[in-house]
Structure formats: structure tokens, C-alpha cells
Amino acid sequence: MDLNLLLDGFQTALTPTNLLFAVLGVMLGTAVGVLPGIGPAMTVALLLPVTYNVEPSSAIIMFAGIYYGGMYGGSTTSILLNTPGESSSVVTAIEGNKMAKAGRAAQALATAAIGSFVAGTIGTILLVLLAPSVADVVVKLGAPSYFAIMLLALFAVTAVLGTSKLRGFIALFLGLTIGLIGTSTGKARLTFGEPLLADGIDIVVVAVAIFAIGEALWVAAHLRRKPLEIIPVGRPWMDRQDWGRSWKPWLRGTALGFPFGALPAGGAEVPTFLSYITERKLSKHPEEFGKGAIEGVAGPEAANNASAAGTLVPLLAIGLPTTATAAVILLAMQSYGIQPGPQLMDNEPELVWGLLASLFVANTLLLVLNLPLAPVWARLLQTPRPYLYAGILFFASLGAYSVNFQAFDLALLLAFGLLGLAMRRFGLPVLPLIIGVILGPRLEAQLTEALAISGGKISTLWGEPVAVVVYVVIAVLIVGLFVNFVRNARQGAATAENKERIDA
Amino acid sequence: MSTLTEPSTPPPSPDGDSVVGGRIVDRAQYGLAAFLVVVGAYVVYDATTLGRGFADQPVQPYAFPYVVGAVLIVLGAVLAFITSRGDRPDAEEGEDVDLSQKGDAKTVALLAAVFVVDIALIDWLGWAITGAFLFAASARVLGSRTWVRDIAIGVALSVGTFYGFYVGLGIPIPAGILDGVL
Numbered sequence: 001m002d003l004n005l006l007l008d009g010f011q012t013a014l015t016p017t018n019l020l021f022a023v024l025g026v027m028l029g030t031a032v033g034v035l036p037g038i039g040p041a042m043t044v045a046l047l048l049p050v051t052y053n054v055e056p057s058s059a060i061i062m063f064a065g066i067y068y069g070g071m072y073g074g075s076t077t078s079i080l081l082n083t084p085g086e087s088s089s090v091v092t093a094i095e096g097n098k099m100a101k102a103g104r105a106a107q108a109l110a111t112a113a114i115g116s117f118v119a120g121t122i123g124t125i126l127l128v129l130l131a132p133s134v135a136d137v138v139v140k141l142g143a144p145s146y147f148a149i150m151l152l153a154l155f156a157v158t159a160v161l162g163t164s165k166l167r168g169f170i171a172l173f174l175g176l177t178i179g180l181i182g183t184s185t186g187k188a189r190l191t192f193g194e195p196l197l198a199d200g201i202d203i204v205v206v207a208v209a210i211f212a213i214g215e216a217l218w219v220a221a222h223l224r225r226k227p228l229e230i231i232p233v234g235r236p237w238m239d240r241q242d243w244g245r246s247w248k249p250w251l252r253g254t255a256l257g258f259p260f261g262a263l264p265a266g267g268a269e270v271p272t273f274l275s276y277i278t279e280r281k282l283s284k285h286p287e288e289f290g291k292g293a294i295e296g297v298a299g300p301e302a303a304n305n306a307s308a309a310g311t312l313v314p315l316l317a318i319g320l321p322t323t324a325t326a327a328v329i330l331l332a333m334q335s336y337g338i339q340p341g342p343q344l345m346d347n348e349p350e351l352v353w354g355l356l357a358s359l360f361v362a363n364t365l366l367l368v369l370n371l372p373l374a375p376v377w378a379r380l381l382q383t384p385r386p387y388l389y390a391g392i393l394f395f396a397s398l399g400a401y402s403v404n405f406q407a408f409d410l411a412l413l414l415a416f417g418l419l420g421l422a423m424r425r426f427g428l429p430v431l432p433l434i435i436g437v438i439l440g441p442r443l444e445a446q447l448t449e450a451l452a453i454s455g456g457k458i459s460t461l462w463g464e465p466v467a468v469v470v471y472v473v474i475a476v477l478i479v480g481l482f483v484n485f486v487r488n489a490r491q492g493a494a495t496a497e498n499k500e501r502i503d504a
Numbered sequence: 505m506s507t508l509t510e511p512s513t514p515p516p517s518p519d520g521d522s523v524v525g526g527r528i529v530d531r532a533q534y535g536l537a538a539f540l541v542v543v544g545a546y547v548v549y550d551a552t553t554l555g556r557g558f559a560d561q562p563v564q565p566y567a568f569p570y571v572v573g574a575v576l577i578v579l580g581a582v583l584a585f586i587t588s589r590g591d592r593p594d595a596e597e598g599e600d601v602d603l604s605q606k607g608d609a610k611t612v613a614l615l616a617a618v619f620v621v622d623i624a625l626i627d628w629l630g631w632a633i634t635g636a637f638l639f640a641a642s643a644r645v646l647g648s649r650t651w652v653r654d655i656a657i658g659v660a661l662s663v664g665t666f667y668g669f670y671v672g673l674g675i676p677i678p679a680g681i682l683d684g685v686l
Contacts, residue, residue: 163594164593164594166579166582166583166586167593169575169579170540170579170583173572173575173576173579174540174543174576176568176572177543177547177572177573177576180547180568180569180572185557185561185563185565186557186558186561186565187554187555187557187565187566189550189551189554189565189569190546190547190550190569216615217612217615217616218596218601219600219601220608220611220612220615220645220646221607221608221609221611221612222601222602222603222605222607222608223600223601223602223608223611223646223647384648385600385646385647386642386643386644386646386647386648387643387648387657388600389600389642389646390638390639390640390642390643390646390648390654391639391661393615393619393638393639393642394635394638394639394642394658394661394662397619397622397635397638398631398635398665401626401631401677402669402677405677405678407623407624407626407627410619410622410623410626411623414616414619414620414623417619418616421612422536424595424596425532425593425595425607426532426533426536426593426595427593427594427595427596428593440568440572444563444568447563448561448562448563451562451563452560452562456562
């Protein structure tokens with residue numbers, strides 16, 4: 001890696017104007033992320049339009065702030081309300097909320113914030129070290145390997161994560177269908193003769209609709225009538241013992257989170273859960289687990305943030321998003337004129353290193369701002385629900401409208417919002433759909449390129465060693481799924497007599 | 505994995521259930537299955553109308569739609585089958601979500617109606633007015649009963665974002681009927 005380039009990046013990130021944008025980003029990201037029902041992906045999607053038309057280097061640092069702020073906001077609601085905004089903070093809520101109920105909300109928030117800082121910093125360092133060398137390897141890959149890797153990502157995101165495989169594939173193919181719309185192949189596909197659909201549907205509109213509108217409508221249909229109980233925070237302060245019990249889980253969580261995040265089936269669910277189990281096993285106070293053990297907050301929260309840094313490796317080096325948040329980040333970068341991929345490091349070194357430096361700066365600011373501000377954020381949790389969800393609808397339509405200033409985009413927003421509502425009603429996961437919309441057209445493009453180079457010979461698809469390895473991995477996954485399915489079916493058949501309901 | 509959040513008992517009854525042969529069947533899920541089949545069929549139909557692309561195009565424009573449409577039809581059929589066998593979705597939980605009540609279709613329909621009015625009027629009235637309407641009317645539908653305050657907050661938000669975009673970001677949001685006033 002080139003240290004000078006990173007220092008240049010810091011020089012860009014640390015100008016007074018950009019520092020101001022970073023502070024603004026962290027504040028906005030935390031303020032929105034801390035609102036109940038809004039996870040990091042939705043925070044980033046809602047606030048993305050705010051960064052448009054700011055100068056790229058400022059937009060990037062503001063965006064980095066929003067990203068870290070949104071993630072921290074998610075942990076705050078988990079701890080104070082026992083209500084994780086997305087699956088990656090489920091584990092944090094287990095011990096965190098118990099700590100809060102025992103009057104240790106401040107310590108739980110502090111260990112989460114400092115753990116996130118430690119993990120985010122180490123994760124970003126690993127990213128700085130790894131991304132260029134991964135990019136060097138990746139740049140030698142041809143279209144067949146890309147095709148295989150994207151196939152793996154689609155398959156893994158759909159089949160490995162989530163409980164119902166069938167519903168995962170339904171969501172994926174709905175996403176692929178949305179991705180077909182447009183004239184990218186020279187023929188107007190699924191445009192209904194509508195010229196506004198010729199360029200395809202703006203993915204920002206799809207993302208905001210599925211995340212924000214779908215969520216608001218779903219909540220509106222099931223609005224809780226009694227208010228939630230919120231615990232006062234107090235001053236976040238950890239004593240010697242808290243520090244002593246936190247630092248090892250932070251590091252172990254980081255070690256677990258980063259590699260899992262960097263895998264094509266990346267995501268924070270597996271590493272946060274593994275970190276929780278590890279800490280419970282290694283703890284000197286196993287009896288406290290389930291009653292509010294600080295290790296159970298420190299480890300998973302670090303794992304969560306480290307895996308978020310890990311997902312940036314495939315995102316920057318291959319242009320491959322593996323989580324919903326990463327998918328929105330990809331959109332953001334494209335809107336700033338950055339096309340992630342192996343050439344990115346060579347073509348746009350200032351932007352990449354500016355982004356990496358911004359991540360460091362935003363991470364530090366998050367710690368500085370949010371430790372003292374925690375009580376303020378806790379008060380935002382009390383926003384009256386009608387205003388909260390009316391506000392989400394308002395900002396979501398502003399976000400979609402500001403893309404092109406066309407009423408047509410608002411109509412699309414409503415249509416996909418209703419789809420998002422139906423997905424929540426029928427338990428369809430959101431991530432495969434978003435990934436399908438993004439990767440579907442690129443899958444087609446890579447296949448076209450591979451076959452164009454080979455003169456139409458299909459065998460080119462397994463003509464590169466990397467592609468072969470990836471297909472073997474996919475085959476192993478399919479066999480594993482099948483074995484699991486057969487085993488479950490047998491067990492199910494054996495116990496069907498006693499059991500009312502069998503999960504498919 | 506979400507092993508920890510998986511409910512150990514079936515989720516509380518969503519709307520549209522019926523009991524067939526001792527199994528609880530989620531009838532609304534047949535609607536989703538039908539939707540998938542219809543979408544899949546349309547995608548395949550649309551693909552048949554495309555015709556051949558350029559001669560040097562190794563992957564014809566209709567190739568992907570054929571695959572995607574066919575798989576959607578199969579997925580719809582499988583979903584219908586397992587629904588009849590008593591498969592039920594785990595509806596998404598959340599901080600403000602109370603799954604023990606029946607879904608409130610009226611609120612959703614009213615919110616959608618507010619949105620449709622917003623879409624119909626935005627080109628004519630502009631963001632500042634329709635945005636305020638969107639906020640105040642949605643808050644009303646969601647249970648707020650303080651008209652004056654709702655409208656005041658709505659106007660503050662929409663005019664605030666209008667000037668925020670205009671002054672802060674240099675993007676003029678179309679002002680509609682208020683062109684020249686704002």
C-alpha cells in the first residue's frame with residue numbers, strides 16, 4: 001500500500017469544510033438511525049439524496065459519517081428498547097437490554113461505542129491493507145470468473161442467510177425481474193411502452209420504497225397502541241472492571257467479524273452470534289449471561305462493526321455488495337462518480353484513499369460526539385409514532401422525488417412500497433431482492449462479455465481456475481442444503497404425528 | 505443466523521386464515537402465489553415479443569427473461585403447494601409492530617390514498633404544498649388529532665427542505681404553483 005496516498009486522503013478529509021460535513025453526517029446518521037424501526041440500510045438510503053450535489057470529496061466524508069452514525073444509532077435502540085432495527089444487532093439487544101434494565105444502560109452504550117470504534121478502526125486498517133492486493137488479484141480475472149462470483153453471491157445471499165429458502169428465492173427472482181426492466185440490451189423489455197421506463201428503474205427509488213415506505217406501511221397496519229418503555233441513559237462511563245472485561249471481547253469480536261464480512265455471503269448475523277457464544281464460553285462470569293453481561297455487548301457489537309468494514313473489501317475491489325447497507329453504499333459511490341471494481345484503485349486513487357481516510361475520521365468523530373450525546377439520542381426515541389412514520393413517508397418521497405423531480409418516480413415509490421409491505425406480510429427477505437436488482441443486469445452483461453470473447457462457446461464459462469473453484473463452492477452449498485432438507489424432511493415425517501406444524 | 509429470534513410457536517394469526525383438514529392455511533398466501541405466476545407469465549410473454557437482437561449479441565435479449573419468468577412461475581406453484589400443506593410465513597416483527605392484532609387494512613388504504621393525491625398534485629402545486637399535505641394527512645391517518653400542529657410541522661418541513669435543497673445544496677425543487685413566491 002502507499003502511505004503517501006493515505007496521508008493525502010487525510011489531508012482532503014481534514015479540511016475545516018470537510019470536517020464540518022463529517023460532523024453533520026455523523027449527527028444526521030445517528031439522529032435518523034436512532035429512530036425506532038430504522039436500520040442502518042434505511043438510514044443510509046434515506047439520507048443519500050442529502051449528499052447529492054455536494055462536491056464529491058465532501059459527499060464521501062459526509063456519507064461515511066452517516067454510515068457510522070446509522071450503525072451506532074441501531075445499537076442504541078437495541079440496548080434501550082430491546083428492539084433491534086436489523087438482524088445484525090439482534091445479539092447486541094440480548095445482553096444490552098438486560099444491562100439497561102439493571103440500570104447499566106450507560107455502560108452498555110459506552111462499551112458498544114468504544115467497541116465499535118476499536119473494531120471499525122482495526123477493520124478499516126485491514127481494509128486499507130487488503131483491498132489493493134485483492135484488487136490486484138481480481139483485475140486479472142476475466143468475465144467468466146466475474147459471472148461465477150456474482151452467481152455465488154446471489155446464491156449465498158439467498159440460500160445461506162435467512163430461514164426460508166423458498167421465500168429467499170422468491171425475493172431474488174422478483175428483484176431480477178425488476179432488473180430486467182429497460183432497454184440496456186437494445187430491446188425494450190417490460191417497459192409497457194412507457195418511455196420513462198426505458199432507462200430502467202432507479203435503484204435508489206426501489207431501495208427507499210422497499211426499506212422505508214414498505215416499513216412505514218407495515219407498521220401502520222400493526223401499530224402498537226401502547227407506548228414502549230424507555231430506560232433513562234445517564235452518563236456513559238465505564239469503571240476499571242468494565243474496561244477489563246470489555247477489551248478482549250472487542251478484539252475477539254473484530255477477529256470474527258472482519259473475515260465473515262469479507263466473504264461473498266457476508267453479513268453480520270453469523271459473526272455476532274459466534275462472538276456471543278465465544279464470550280459466554282470464555283467469560284469468568286458465565287452466570288451473568290442472560291442477565292446483562294458486558295462481554296455479551298462488547299463482543300457482538302465489535303463483530304458487527306468489523307464485519308461492516310469487511311463487506312467493503314468485496315465492494316471496493318470487485319464492486320460486489322453483499323449486505324443491504326453495502327448495496328446502498330454502492331449506489332452512493334456510483335452517484336459520486338466512483339465505479340467500484342478492480343480498476344478503481346488505479347483510476348481514482350484520490351477518491352478511494354479519501355474514502356478510507358473519511359472512514360477513520362467519521363469513526364473517531366462518532367466516538368467523540370456520541371459518548372456525551374447519548375442522553376439526547378435517547379430522547380429522540382420518544383417521538384410520537386404518527387409524526388415518526390409520517391416523517392418517514394415525507395423524507396422517503398423527498399428522497400425519491402429529488403432523483404429526477406418526476407411525479408412518475410413517486411408513483412413507482414408507492415408501487416414498490418406496497419410490494420415492500422407485502423414482503424413483510426409474507427415473510428419475504430428484503431436483501432435478496434435488492435441484490436437481485438443490482439446484480440441481475442451485471443450478471444447478464446458479464447455473460448454477454450464472456451461469450452462475445454469466446455465466440456459463443458459455452459465452455460469458456462469454466463475456462464478460468466477461479467470460476468471452477470467458485471462453481472465447486474456453489475455445488476458444495478447446494479449439496480449441503482439438499483442434505484439438510486432431506487434430514488429435516490425425515491425428522492419431520494417421524495414427528496409429524498405429534499407436531500401440528502412443519503417448517504418447510 | 506436468526507436462530508435466536510425464531511419464534512418457537514407459530515406466529516399469531518394473521519388475517520385471511522382458514523382451517524382445512526385440521527391445518528391452518530394462510531389463504532392470503534395463495535394471492536402471493538398467483539401474483540408470482542402472473543408476473544412470471546407476463547415476463548415470458550414479454551420475452552416472446554422481443555425478437556432477435558443484434559447478430560453479434562451472444563446472449564439474446566429474450567434469454568434472461570425466459571429463465572426469470574419460468575422460475576417465477578415454478579416458485580409460485582411451489583408456494584401454492586406448500587401453502588395448501590399448512591406453511592405459514594414468519595411476518596416481520598419490529599419495535600412498533602404488534603403482531604397480535606389483525607392487520608389494519610383501512611389505515612394502509614388511507615395512507616396509499618394520501619400518497620396518490622400527493623402524486624396527482626405535485627406537478628401542479630409543487631413540493632412545498634404537497635409535502636406539507638403528505639405529512640399532515642399521514643399523521644392524521646396514523647392517529648394524530650392535532651390538526652393545526654400537524655399542518656404547522658408539515659409546512660415547516662416542506663418549506664424547510666425546499667430552502668435546504670435550494671440554498672444548501674443548490675438544487676431547485678420545482679415550486680409548482682408557488683413559482684415566484686418561494
